Amino acid sequence: MSTISRRDIFKLLAAASAAGAMLPSHLAAQEKALARGDSWDPDFLKKSIPWEKPLVESELATLTVLCDIIIPGDADAPPPSKIGVADFLNEWIGAPYVENMADREIIRGGIGWLDTRCVTLHGNPFAKLTPAQQTAILDGICGSAEITPELAYGNVFFRKLRMLTLGGYYSHSATWKSLGYVGNVPIAGPYPGVPDEIIKMLGLEGL
Numbered sequence: 218m219s220t221i222s223r224r225d226i227f228k229l230l231a232a233a234s235a236a237g238a239m240l241p242s243h244l245a246a247q248e249k250a251l252a253r254g255d256s257w258d259p260d261f262l263k264k265s266i267p268w269e270k271p272l273v274e275s276e277l278a279t280l281t282v283l284c285d286i287i288i289p290g291d292a293d294a295p296p297p298s299k300i301g302v303a304d305f306l307n308e309w310i311g312a313p314y315v316e317n318m319a320d321r322e323i324i325r326g327g328i329g330w331l332d333t334r335c336v337t338l339h340g341n342p343f344a345k346l347t348p349a350q351q352t353a354i355l356d357g358i359c360g361s362a363e364i365t366p367e368l369a370y371g372n373v374f375f376r377k378l379r380m381l382t383l384g385g386y387y388s389h390s391a392t393w394k395s396l397g398y399v400g401n402v403p404i405a406g407p408y409p410g411v412p413d414e415i416i417k418m419l420g421l422e423g424l
Contacts, residue, residue: 270307271321276328277303278344280378285380286351294395297386305385321378327374334371 272280281303289295297303310321330341331354339350346354358364358371359379386392393400416422 266308266311268311268313270304270311271325272307272310272328275332275342275344276325277307277343278334279328280306282344282351283378284386286355286383287379288386291395294386294392296381298314300386300389300391302382302385302389306381309381309385320381323374323377324381327371327378330374377413 281298283298284302284306290299306324310317310324312318333345335341335343335350335354338354339346343351343354355375358368360372360373360376364372368378387396
């Protein structure tokens with residue numbers, strides 16, 4: 218019997234799809250740079266972001282709480298707030314590429330929509346609500362129930378934020394243990410091959 222749980226499979230698929238969805242703008246930027254004759258040799262020891270991060274403090278506060286609700290963290294991986302996922306997303310939506318600028322409109326607009334709704338219902342922005350109030354608000358837009366026209370924009374926002382949060386979170390080395398990824402480490406003895414449960418899960422038995 219496979220030892221991989223449904224939760225583990227979901228995390229693997231979500232991380233892979235989210236990370237993959239975040240590649241096009243970087244590839245497009247590389248292609249444009251090569252077309253101009255620019256060198257494409259980034260210095261990863263000296264991180265430099267050539268664009269402004271658009272979110273203000275209040276928006277970052279809301280985003281930080283939202284990311285921690287989407288992925289609470291556990292014994293194998295810290296919550297997003299501990300590894301700077303909100304700051305990463307701020308950097309992501311500030312990039313001057315088509316996909317990133319589209320994400321910026323959804324994320325900034327969604328944060329504004331969410332805080333306005335929270336103030337209307339509870340007199341405070343999302344970050345200052347109780348956990349129970351926050352959960353009730355998100356239950357209405359996360360897609361687990363029928364989405365009314367009134368909540369449609371909130372649903373679009375939350376689905377986009379969930380995808381971006383997964384991509385940012387599982388691309389951080391602090392979360393790799395929760396995916397079962399060990400990195401480039403030496404293996405004592407002969408290569409053991411792909412585990413039987415993975416082969417079975419992929420339907421590759423006998424190949």
